[in-house]
Amino acid sequence: MKLTILFGGASFEHEISIVSAISLKEKLSGFDLNFIFCDQDHTFYAIDQKDMKAKTFSSASHKKMPIVNLTNGGFTQKKLIGSKEHTGIVLNLIHGADGEDGTIAALLDFYSIKYIGPRINASVFSYDKRYTKYLCDSIGVKSVKYEVLNSSEQKDITIPYPIIIKPASLGSSIGVSIVNEESELDYALDTAYEFDKNLIIEPFIENVKEYNLAGYMADGEIQFSIVEEPQKNKFLDFEKKYMDFSRSSQVLKADISSDLENKLKQSFTKIYTGMFEGALIRCDFFVVNDEVYLNEINPIPGSMANYLFEDFKTAIEKLSNSLPHSKRAKVNYEYIHSINSAKGK
Template sequence: MEFAIVFGGRSYEHEISIVSAIALREKIEAKLIFLDREGDFYLIDKEPRAKLFSSGEYKKMPRLELKKGGFYQKGLLKEKRVEFDVAINLVHGAEGEDGHLAALFDFFEIAYIGPRVEASVMSFNKLFTKMYAKELGCNVLEYQLMRRDAISPLKFSYPVIVKPLRLGSSIGVSVVKDESELSYALDVAFEFDDEVLIEPFIEGIREFNLAGAKGSGGFIFSKLEEVQKGKFLDFEKKYMDFARDEIQEASLPDGTKERFYESFKKVYDPLFAGAIIRIDFFFHNDTIYINEINPVPGSLAAYLFENIAAVLNAVARSLPKRSKVDIEYRYINSISAKK
């Protein structure tokens, strides 16, 4: 199975996507297709280095066009298709995680590993994520939605955590200890979104990460990682940790780990078919809470898996199929026949 990693994008997480792609490329054989800040695709046909992108040197490489069936490079006489079997969506943030790229792949009939449109729209919006999890019978923390043009009194006691509603990372997130810090935290979050989500910040709560997918042989789970305690996972911590080679499996009482697996299955199946996702959990007073769903985790959470290449191949063999509509023009032909 030959893969092509599509990365970059036009979001706040553009640079993180570059680092993520380089980290994943160290684990698997794959072509690299870069989506730059102008929305153009390039085939990266040399060893990727960070400066290659920041300097603009990538523009000397083959520019690609997205057409039915794949990416194409212009030649002197004819176009040449970039040969791969399955694309990997590794564009973090807007466009990669909100459904735009999934819609393009679907429209141009390109097989891909990543969240489909509906899964992207749901998981990119933290409010939709909570509503979805609750509908499935999963626990979520209490929350309050605030809009830039409709600030309402806070219904929680301090401390609280303030998050932009639609953003794929910890950018714009603040822990607020008292009323004097709330206004500034809201201003920071509103820099990135017109709506924010506020949750109680619970001291002593435990955080766990679990990645997984459903492949040709059933569910595949990563190690269950307990996040080392800080105040919260900031942007750099959350995304730069994917360069690690390995993590320690979380230590939990008998039966507890299986409860995390069951929660993951509820969230994943069938909405996230075709994707490798990571779910961030909270664990408090023996209760498991869904915190966030990361539909395109950094380096596809390769550091959490024993063998990410095997996971990719298993998912690639069981991608969801879209049924084609057979258009026969019967209605138009019947009208024409009556004239």
Template sequence: MSHKIRVGLIYGGRSGEHEVSLQTALAVVKAFDFAKYEVHPYYITKSGEWRQGPQLTGPVESAELLTFEQERGLGAAAALQPIFAAGSVVQGEAGSAAAPLDVVFPLLHGTFGEDGTIQGLLEMAGIAYVGAGVLASAAGMDKVIMKKIFAQEGLPQCAFRHFTRAQWEKDHVFFLMETEIAIGYPCFVKPANLGSSVGVSKARNRDELIAAIETAFRFDRKVIVEEFVEARELEVAVLGNDDPKASVVGEIVSSNEFYDYKAKYVDGKSSMIIPAELPGETADHLRELAVRAFLAIDGAGLSRVDFFMRKSDGQIFINEINTMPGFTPFSMYPLLWSESGKPYRELLDDLIGLALERHASRQKLQYTFDLG
């Protein structure tokens, strides 16, 4: 394109990962090449209000400057009208229409951002966007559906059980007994639809299991209970569309008993080892499994795939795929690519290019059928 690429950033959101999204947005804004991109920010408050900020002409110094507290909060329909009306436009001076956006970068983590909802909205509007599509986003967000897809692909996993709030309330004794027989203690209890380890607990007995389940139900209507494995935590970054590539393998050494929200974002004591100390064939196998997982859910753009390697025998289990991983310069995903020879700014360029490539491919599809 001869003009600057016009990028809409959407961040914040009505999610337990709101603050993580703000930090990701700050990092992306600081890294953008403003000689190449025209950046238009859209902030979503914790209550779901949308705030359209002025065009950004350079980096900002703090996440607070991206929340536009002086701007009046709008409903989604009103806030999005300048994007979607008249062929997806950005707002010009005095409310006039400006040039159309080229691509949207949804820097949203968790509910209403990483689960296919914003992706579906952008698909209906016919706008290119960075990252996975509706199906991959929804499947990657729902740990139960994700694990069923991985099972169909033949990817090795830890044992798990799942149930809804309605099922739990109807017969909690049955689900307790089934979990104890099939999974045992200790075990991990998680909301099925959330990331950043929000609402995750480790249970060592029945009382802790009940408390962990009640905690998880605060964040989702569906809970998953997983087998505990004494293991190393390994991660691989994947980049691409139909022909994805995998990064080097990284390892997380948690400051807490497990890699929970505090260990990830609060105490700053967890460490990352990049690349992980592994035999070459083991690293290659992990990279192959990561690409298989990415393709299994029909991923696009970017994903981070997390694994366990059991300490007793080296057995590898896939844990999950994250279709919109943390994206600050200190997050695992960009660090893995930096170690693989792709710096942060170049990674942004690639992701926007992949989004435009995927959108152009989809525009070739026929959506109507003439019976005449």
């Protein structure tokens, strides 16, 4: 199978995307893989598989590699004589801004490139945690109660301590703080506002049960991963999430009842259906008093959540064969021709 992995981007999660791409090089060995790196200046580079290692990017060696440009149907690399086409299905592996905010989805749609990843609408409702809350309300999925703060206004927090403060449009636990009392609040707010002008405030639930579930749509049905109960300390901070982030071996299935597993899958189905077709996503859930609450949607999960699938290669193949097709309007200038005809021109 031919697959182009698009990674990098101009976001706080740039390095995480690089780690994801390197891990998929191993996990999807045997595929005909191309790697396209989006630098922080939005230049695209074709990266040879042998150069897919962290030092290539940290040392800026990628800048010596061929530049490619988006064209209809794929990426094109200009050569001294002619050009080289990088066609086939693109896997959008850009985390955070660019990849998850709808920017790349819009570009790929504009150039009629088939891709695995969230479409524009799905990106909007999963990238900004405020909109994710609105989505939950509209489809009947429970989420933890919350308040919104904005850097341009003064507003008291009414949720009792301890609370958790999150930048609204950022993942990977970047800028997230647990605040146990008022004396810790200002520092936590300053930290979060470094990354986003909008913040989400939620109650911090001690010893909450957390479960992760990934899935995708293929052949008209959602294909689920196993349910994972992530190991964590107080909460899954950046280091815990991503220092062991390149893992590629399958994790153990959570020891939960079939009833709870069905509840998680039902909530996942409500979130996915009619919104995330074409993407492999991971949803992180809380369970409180046997009730399921959505914590967050990961529209492009780290390393594509490969460790949750028994056969990740088959999952990617099946998803690739079930991508949605967007219809383009046919332009025939019939309206203009009719006006000209009426005027006798």
